[in-house]
Amino acid sequence: MQVDLFIPCFIDQLYPSTAFNTIKVLEKAGCKVSYNPEQTCCGQPAYNAGFWDEAKIIGSKFLDDFSQAKYIVSPSASCTGMVKNAYNDLFTNSMVHNQCRTIQSNIHELSEFLVNILKKDYFGAELEGKAVYHDSCSALRECRIKDEPRQLLANVDGLELLEMRDTDVCCGFGGTFAVKFSGISSAMAEQKVNNALAVGAEYIISTDASCLLHLQAYIDKQNLPIKTMHLADVLAHGWGNV
Known part of the structure; x- marks a missing residue:
């Protein structure tokens, strides 16, 4: 194709x-x-x-x-x-x-x-650890995407996929929202990351790099033991050069 x-x-x-x-x-x-x-x-x-x-x-x-x-x-x-x-x-x-x-x-x-x-959900990816999937507002509400990323992540060898509280709540980025309302935006990022940490996640995975940039910035500032990854990077992890 x-x-x-x-x-x-x-x-x-x-x-x-x-x-x-x-x-x-x-x-x-x-x-x-x-x-x-x-x-x-x-x-x-x-x-x-x-x-x-x-x-x-x-x-x-x-x-x-x-x-x-x-x-x-x-x-x-x-x-x-x-x-x-x-x-x-x-x-x-x-x-x-x-x-x-x-x-x-x-x-x-x-x-x-x-x-x-394509009807395909296994790509031989490997990633050791525990992860949560963050439903970005655009994926969930505009594209009606919810189960597809989880199906793909469920087939990543070594990865334990967990569900965190309020997974469908905004991370706080929202483009210029993060600039105009930085205090609210940061508080929303804090809530999202804390929800991921509460279930023992080592990774926050999503389909939107903008959400991940926002969350990673909060993680780095607070020096927290968790990291963000884009779904594409996870699916290509463990085989070939990434």
Whole structure:
């Protein structure tokens, strides 16, 4: 199967290893992966800040950067949710209405694509330890993803997957929310990390690098015995170079 890879600007700039691990996992699943180096942003920062005209310009480029004939896979539920949902506000009944609808139906977050489209949930990954999965707001509420990451993690050798309290509560990042309301944001991160520590977790795993960046910053500041990992990095762990 041929797929187009969408790497959000956040991962491109801060977590390039997650992008490469996404490719490794997709190729191990039997996909031929194409990457358009001209791709940039989906427009989510501008859209969430209320700059819809600017978001539409960025979104129009996004639509042109990807093929309408192939699946589009991204290691970000947040950006996938932006395209699947917010593009309705930007492009419904516009000149690119049909193009937008096709792209929206083609784009999938990594775990949802692996489990529901490819029907594969085992990749020979190995990671010793105990982990919790953090349901990001975008994954759970925009992409309706809940069981898929857990199914994949349940098949990682050596990993004990635990459920923490309030797993579906926001971590506190929320883009500019973390800047505008830093006190509330930090308190929400504290609650999330403490819930993970309470069940003995050594890892917090999620589909969104932005959530993980926020939580890892709190962990580092408090020097806590736990770390964050992106799902793609876990699935590529224990085989080959990661």
